[in-house]
Amino acid sequence: MQKSxxxxxxxxxxxxxxxxxxxxxxxxxxxxxxxxxxxxxxxxEIGIRLILANTYHLYLRPGVxxxxxxxxxxxxxxxxxxxxxxxxxxxxxxxxxxxxINEEGVRFRSHIDGSEHFITPEMAIRLQxxxxxxxxxxxxxxxxxxxxxxxxxxxTARTHRWAERCxxxxxRSDQALFGIIQGGFSxxxxxxxxxQMVAMDFPGYAIGGLSxxxxxxxxxxxxxxxxxxxxxxxxxxLMGVGAPDDILKAVEMGIDMFDSVLPTRVARNGGLFTDxxxxxxxNSTWKDLFSPIDPExxxxxxxxxxxxxxxxxxxxxxxxxxxxxxxxxxxxxHRFMERLRNSIAQGNFLAFKQDFLVRYRPTDEKIxxxxxxxxxxxxxxxxxxx
Amino acid sequence: MQKSxxxxxxxxxxxxxxxxxxxxxxxxxxxxxxxxxxxxxxxxEIGIRLILANTYHLYLRPGVxxxxxxxxxxxxxxxxxxxxxxxxxxxxxxxxxxxxINEEGVRFRSHIDGSEHFITPEMAIRLQxxxxxxxxxxxxxxxxxxxxxxxxxxxTARTHRWAERCxxxxxRSDQALFGIIQGGFSxxxxxxxxxQMVAMDFPGYAIGGLSxxxxxxxxxxxxxxxxxxxxxxxxxxLMGVGAPDDILKAVEMGIDMFDSVLPTRVARNGGLFTDxxxxxxxNSTWKDLFSPIDPExxxxxxxxxxxxxxxxxxxxxxxxxxxxxxxxxxxxxHRFMERLRNSIAQGNFLAFKQDFLVRYRPTDEKIxxxxxxxxxxxxxxxxxxx
Numbered sequence: 001m002q003k004s005x006x007x008x009x010x011x012x013x014x015x016x017x018x019x020x021x022x023x024x025x026x027x028x029x030x031x032x033x034x035x036x037x038x039x040x041x042x043x044x045e046i047g048i049r050l051i052l053a054n055t056y057h058l059y060l061r062p063g064v065x066x067x068x069x070x071x072x073x074x075x076x077x078x079x080x081x082x083x084x085x086x087x088x089x090x091x092x093x094x095x096x097x098x099x100x101i102n103e104e105g106v107r108f109r110s111h112i113d114g115s116e117h118f119i120t121p122e123m124a125i126r127l128q129x130x131x132x133x134x135x136x137x138x139x140x141x142x143x144x145x146x147x148x149x150x151x152x153x154x155x156t157a158r159t160h161r162w163a164e165r166c167x168x169x170x171x172r173s174d175q176a177l178f179g180i181i182q183g184g185f186s187x188x189x190x191x192x193x194x195x196q197m198v199a200m201d202f203p204g205y206a207i208g209g210l211s212x213x214x215x216x217x218x219x220x221x222x223x224x225x226x227x228x229x230x231x232x233x234x235x236x237x238l239m240g241v242g243a244p245d246d247i248l249k250a251v252e253m254g255i256d257m258f259d260s261v262l263p264t265r266v267a268r269n270g271g272l273f274t275d276x277x278x279x280x281x282x283n284s285t286w287k288d289l290f291s292p293i294d295p296e297x298x299x300x301x302x303x304x305x306x307x308x309x310x311x312x313x314x315x316x317x318x319x320x321x322x323x324x325x326x327x328x329x330x331x332x333x334h335r336f337m338e339r340l341r342n343s344i345a346q347g348n349f350l351a352f353k354q355d356f357l358v359r360y361r362p363t364d365e366k367i368x369x370x371x372x373x374x375x376x377x378x379x380x381x382x383x384x385x386x
Numbered sequence: 387m388q389k390s391x392x393x394x395x396x397x398x399x400x401x402x403x404x405x406x407x408x409x410x411x412x413x414x415x416x417x418x419x420x421x422x423x424x425x426x427x428x429x430x431e432i433g434i435r436l437i438l439a440n441t442y443h444l445y446l447r448p449g450v451x452x453x454x455x456x457x458x459x460x461x462x463x464x465x466x467x468x469x470x471x472x473x474x475x476x477x478x479x480x481x482x483x484x485x486x487i488n489e490e491g492v493r494f495r496s497h498i499d500g501s502e503h504f505i506t507p508e509m510a511i512r513l514q515x516x517x518x519x520x521x522x523x524x525x526x527x528x529x530x531x532x533x534x535x536x537x538x539x540x541x542t543a544r545t546h547r548w549a550e551r552c553x554x555x556x557x558r559s560d561q562a563l564f565g566i567i568q569g570g571f572s573x574x575x576x577x578x579x580x581x582q583m584v585a586m587d588f589p590g591y592a593i594g595g596l597s598x599x600x601x602x603x604x605x606x607x608x609x610x611x612x613x614x615x616x617x618x619x620x621x622x623x624l625m626g627v628g629a630p631d632d633i634l635k636a637v638e639m640g641i642d643m644f645d646s647v648l649p650t651r652v653a654r655n656g657g658l659f660t661d662x663x664x665x666x667x668x669n670s671t672w673k674d675l676f677s678p679i680d681p682e683x684x685x686x687x688x689x690x691x692x693x694x695x696x697x698x699x700x701x702x703x704x705x706x707x708x709x710x711x712x713x714x715x716x717x718x719x720h721r722f723m724e725r726l727r728n729s730i731a732q733g734n735f736l737a738f739k740q741d742f743l744v745r746y747r748p749t750d751e752k753i754x755x756x757x758x759x760x761x762x763x764x765x766x767x768x769x770x771x772x
Binding site for chain 2 (some may be wrong): 032033034036037038039040041055061066069070071076077078287288290300304305306308309311312313315316318319320322323324359
């Protein structure tokens with residue numbers, strides 16, 4: 001572990017049975033056992049060493065029995081590098097329908113076919129042991145941001161009791177089980193959550209329940225106080241955050257791990273990351289630019305294709321467009337994290353951060369919230385269709 | 387050119403500025419400047435050396451000026467092997483709306499935005515010279531199969547006059563311009579078409595106006611008499627035919643070149659080619675088969691993934707499913723053509739054909755016609771939406 005001077009940014013390494021991972025690290029998301037639109041070979045070529053998969057999705061489809069019988073998720077999806085699975089908590093509370101929580105567990109209906117399911121903390125661990133990821137997560141409760149203080153206090157306390165039950169049944173010593181800090185937007189509850197979770201001595205800690213649509217000021221206030229209280233020697237994972245400007249701020253607060261669907265999801269809408277911010281390749285500006293989107297980018301897309309060609313693929317709704325944009329964005333994130341780690345190693349993280357932010361035009365806060373809203377609504381509509 | 391004994395199957399080679407092509411050859415289709423769902427790198431890995439692109443599609447989107455300014459289609463799509471473009475004739479008569487043909491050319495509306503266009507034989511060549519394929523096609527008229535004998539006679543005669551105009555303006559000596567034989571289902575008209583086209587001395591000849599929904603008996607009767615009359619020393623290209631069993635029959639009649647969307651289109655619907663026929667990976671039979679679809683197949687999909695994983699990808703509507711299925715089917719076609727050429731080289735084509743057909747269950751004629759009908763209707767509906 002190497003720390004920066006003047007801020008809490010730090011370098012580290014996470015050892016897994018499928019390779020060691022330098023941190024800070026960004027994880028692409030492969031919810032259903034595939035990072036959307038690209039092959040595992042393309043992921044490897046980019047240099048990705050760790051991806052996230054969703055227990056909730058895999059449990060519903062194809063079912064964990066299939067994955068176990070296939071020899072685990074690594075073999076099923078032909079990925080020999082590291083995998084982290086979340087516990088399903090977040091998806092149960094954001095995608096599934098008709099949730100009913102009691103002390104034992106949570107009852108919900110599938111967003112796919114409306115079928116009813118009941119998951120306990122013990123089951124969440126069993127499912128993740130069968131899936132066989134290198135890092136797995138305790139089952140947590142993610143209350144919506146509109147809940148009352150009292151409800152959030154209860155949910156947080158229950159998350160702690162569930163974490164203990166997860167620890168108790170977890171038996172695979174080749175998997176690291178991380179605990180998740182909850183506590184809503186209350187500094188006091190967050191401190192209490194850290195105290196209780198740290199007492200259970202997990203090998204790593206995630207910060208959950210953030211980036212749900214709340215103002216960014218609050219997000220970072222909570223990250224700040226939570227990260228500060230977590231033990232130095234263990235990895236800190238900020239769930240669901242992945243915009244480059246947000247990663248810089250969180251790394252400065254001592255965060256080591258990130259995941260987000262952002263680079264892959266916006267790729268499929270034609271949004272491409274550059275050092276100057278996100279551009280949209282569908283825009284007619286790009287229709288006759290015969291050089292790559294980013295001449296300094298070394299990805300397969302930028303080495304071989306012009307902006308004009310990518311523009312054409314998106315206008316013509318060709319699947320290759322989604323593939324190339326995904327490769328580009330994941331390469332951008334991978335290179336970005338490399339540069340970020342180098343700056344920490346060289347003791348100039350704050351200068352790197354400032355340089356980057358001067359050039360990078362982040363997505364406007366209003367647009368960001370509108371997109372988030374649209375996303376949440378889309379899911380609600382999906383649910384109603386089933 | 388090597389001929390078989392006992393039948394007209396033959397080996398040959400087509401020389402192009404982007405590599406020489408052993409025949410019989412099958413061309414994957416990349417209508418819009420991309421073979422759907424895979425990268426040019428994946429195409430190369432399969433061993434593909436020649437693809438077909440559609441002048442009609444590229445003319446409408448992104449427009450031929452963009453492709454010319456990009457340095458031609460090879461550079462635009464980052465494909466350094468050979469390309470053939472069709473003239474747009476078939477698409478104008480199958481996809482476009484409100485066609486009006488006169489001696490000068492054909493007026494039509496785009497199936498994309500309803501915009502009006504007028505294409506002459508001279509323009510069809512100019513467009514193809516700008517696109518820059520290695521092999522280009524004369525503009526032909528493809529009457530529907532319900533037309534009267536008189537209409538077909540007129541259309542065929544006009545196709546001959548248009549072919550002469552194409553020859554006259556074609557100026558790029560690095561491109562081979564092929565003529566297209568028409569004549570509907572009349573042996574007499576086909577013979578006349580061959581006579582007239584051969585007199586113009588094209589470097590290669592295509593057989594057009596077949597496989598439009600007519601009974602297969604008629605298709606092959608026309609292929610048989612047409613192929614027999616074409617000059618020995620020039621390549622013979624049967625347009626739009628690509629099912630393995632049909633290729634075998636046509637090769638036996640002396641055909642050298644084939645193109646079809648079949649292997650890529652059915653791949654995206656979960657249809658996978660095997661030596662035993664086409665299977666559908668969506669079928670629940672495959673949900674827990676943890677070996678590859680075809681253990682003898684050497685493609686990226688079969689080397690790395692089980693049938694169960696492909697089944698999951700298709701059920702979960704993951705784009706990777708389309709990519710893997712496309713790689714598998716194009717590898718199957720590529721290997722099939724290799725085996726077919728080897729059998730001709732070894733003088734046992736007829737045994738190869740018989741062996742293959744004994745094992746291969748072709749798609750049922752009734753299903754085939756129903757699918758064709760559905761496809762035609764879908765296009766009609768698409769047109770009405772615009």
